[in-house]
Amino acid sequence: MEKARRGSALIVPVVMLAFACAYGWSNRHVPTGDMHFAWPLTLGLGLLSLVLIGAVLVGRLPVGPALTAARLKRPVLLFLCALILLGFAGYDFPLATAAFLMLAIPLMGYRNWLAVIAVALVLPLLLYWGFTALGVPLASFWLEG
Amino acid sequence: MDVLLSAIIPLADVWVILYMLLGLLAGVLFGAIPGLNAGIGIALMLPVTYTMDPLTSLVFLTSIYTGGVFGGAITAILINAPGSPSAVATTLDGYPMALKGQANEALGLSLGASATGGLLGMIFLCVIIQPLAAFALKFGPAETFLLVIFALTSIASLSEGSFLKGIVAGLFGLLLGTIGFSASGSMRFTFGQTYLMDGMPIIPALIGFLALSELFSRLEEKDVALPLAGRLNFGKIVKGIFMVPRRVWAVLRSSVIGIFIGAIPGVGATVGSLISYETARRSSRTPEAFGRGEPDGVIAAESANNASEGGAMATMLALGIPGGAATAILIGALTIQGIVPGPRLIYEHQDVIFGLLAAEMLEQILLLAVGFVVAAAFLRVIYTPYAVLVPVVLAMCYIGAFSVRNAGFDAMLLIGCGVLGWLMKREGYPVVAVVIGLMLGKTADAELIRIFQLYGGDFTIFFKSPICLVLILATMLSLAAPLWSAYAKRRYRKLNLTDETGA
Numbered sequence: 001m002e003k004a005r006r007g008s009a010l011i012v013p014v015v016m017l018a019f020a021c022a023y024g025w026s027n028r029h030v031p032t033g034d035m036h037f038a039w040p041l042t043l044g045l046g047l048l049s050l051v052l053i054g055a056v057l058v059g060r061l062p063v064g065p066a067l068t069a070a071r072l073k074r075p076v077l078l079f080l081c082a083l084i085l086l087g088f089a090g091y092d093f094p095l096a097t098a099a100f101l102m103l104a105i106p107l108m109g110y111r112n113w114l115a116v117i118a119v120a121l122v123l124p125l126l127l128y129w130g131f132t133a134l135g136v137p138l139a140s141f142w143l144e145g
Numbered sequence: 146m147d148v149l150l151s152a153i154i155p156l157a158d159v160w161v162i163l164y165m166l167l168g169l170l171a172g173v174l175f176g177a178i179p180g181l182n183a184g185i186g187i188a189l190m191l192p193v194t195y196t197m198d199p200l201t202s203l204v205f206l207t208s209i210y211t212g213g214v215f216g217g218a219i220t221a222i223l224i225n226a227p228g229s230p231s232a233v234a235t236t237l238d239g240y241p242m243a244l245k246g247q248a249n250e251a252l253g254l255s256l257g258a259s260a261t262g263g264l265l266g267m268i269f270l271c272v273i274i275q276p277l278a279a280f281a282l283k284f285g286p287a288e289t290f291l292l293v294i295f296a297l298t299s300i301a302s303l304s305e306g307s308f309l310k311g312i313v314a315g316l317f318g319l320l321l322g323t324i325g326f327s328a329s330g331s332m333r334f335t336f337g338q339t340y341l342m343d344g345m346p347i348i349p350a351l352i353g354f355l356a357l358s359e360l361f362s363r364l365e366e367k368d369v370a371l372p373l374a375g376r377l378n379f380g381k382i383v384k385g386i387f388m389v390p391r392r393v394w395a396v397l398r399s400s401v402i403g404i405f406i407g408a409i410p411g412v413g414a415t416v417g418s419l420i421s422y423e424t425a426r427r428s429s430r431t432p433e434a435f436g437r438g439e440p441d442g443v444i445a446a447e448s449a450n451n452a453s454e455g456g457a458m459a460t461m462l463a464l465g466i467p468g469g470a471a472t473a474i475l476i477g478a479l480t481i482q483g484i485v486p487g488p489r490l491i492y493e494h495q496d497v498i499f500g501l502l503a504a505e506m507l508e509q510i511l512l513l514a515v516g517f518v519v520a521a522a523f524l525r526v527i528y529t530p531y532a533v534l535v536p537v538v539l540a541m542c543y544i545g546a547f548s549v550r551n552a553g554f555d556a557m558l559l560i561g562c563g564v565l566g567w568l569m570k571r572e573g574y575p576v577v578a579v580v581i582g583l584m585l586g587k588t589a590d591a592e593l594i595r596i597f598q599l600y601g602g603d604f605t606i607f608f609k610s611p612i613c614l615v616l617i618l619a620t621m622l623s624l625a626a627p628l629w630s631a632y633a634k635r636r637y638r639k640l641n642l643t644d645e646t647g648a
Contacts, residue, residue: 135196
């Protein structure tokens, strides 16, 4: 960590500030009696986020490494692959997980296709059978029953 | 005595023992794989426990905790890559021992010291839990509120990096914790969604902030090939284990340090083992041998980090305050089982708590065998490429988050918390402060509302009891600590600069 001016360091304080504003705005009609704790926290979070933003802008805060394309590539790809799970695992867990693994593993940089196919085909089934046997209700239209 | 004896009976159940062994095995593996740790292991294995009875579930999860704290030492010694942060101090002398051709002895030492330290921690827990819970029963709303505030300030101030970032993370967590129905029935920040009415779903948030964020962080860096570990020799490992009883004083001193450091919220096993290592070095007759393969260095680090589990569990079970990531997830697991940690826990679920204590002691003994087996048979697992490991772990995270309520919203929350946790980690915000704030936010909010209802906003209540005064003092000290440390660092730098210009 080094003290520097870096745009990526603004992301977290801006998110915090946005959250404090949204929290305050959405709770404006809540009776004061229920907000004794939440109002000071909201104000505190908003103010400290502004202080953090100021500290980043004047380069007085230790910041993390720059968000370069090379650093972002794999986390962003994983996030995009995870959308498969979010969208389809609720309908068919083994199929969605197989598709997710088949796509994510090579994109993360592992290109031994035989191993990729083996993991992507066997693991979802093992996870499905293992967890449903333990009572976790995972969905599958072709394996159920 | 009767309670303790009746606590041992459930341990005769084959399934409890089987889950204990499986938990230890999984824990040692999670601890040994660089990038994963005990907390992540517990988070991923949570769905397995949804249908278990409370005792079996807790035994399974605490076994992962116990195994995970030791597991980091295997890679720390063999390839100088601590599997988990708590094993950092182990590398200091463990790896030099390996370079001298004593890797097996170092493994044996760490195994023996971990088991002994862990056992001492659990004995401490057995002794302290009832008096601590009885003391905590004296806590009214003011004391409980101040305890939560102290826990958070100590986490924020003791976490690495900027104090300001720690406070912001803690405030953010506390606000997340107040989402949903308030103690008097108002709905906050729900946007009319039913998913948030009961509050922020704890399990998806925990898995996202603690496990998923770590996966994203790992992917940011290029994969580094781990060096190959040498062959293991069991005779020498056993020889290493038998070196531990000859260093009783070192084990005792390190365990006591580990227990007390572990009991402070936010400090945990990593700091405990580093302080213990430094204490051992300073009090040694041959301090120059430390860092060059001194067995006492391995013992100091390993017995302290496993003993810290006893201290952390005491704070968690008796006060309901999670000290770190692993205990935060354990509280989440308890909540799923309908058990609320805190002073009443020991009176309301005596069978579960004493059963757990007895199991924890057995775990420390079984750790000797399981650690041995993992080092021998499963060491190859640590070489699994991240490109394969991360997607597989993410799929398991999904199961953990989705299956609590079968809600797609929870899966989206998991990913959201994971991404936010990753961005926070890379900028040096202590994510564990968010998690602990999230877990304690509702309690603090409810207690403050109660104070207003009972005393009509008369804040002198905070100064009327000695417990409150001690907690206020402790909070002020924890707030002052980082300021003092920054001042001392500036002064030291200034003095050095003057010396250099003077010279």
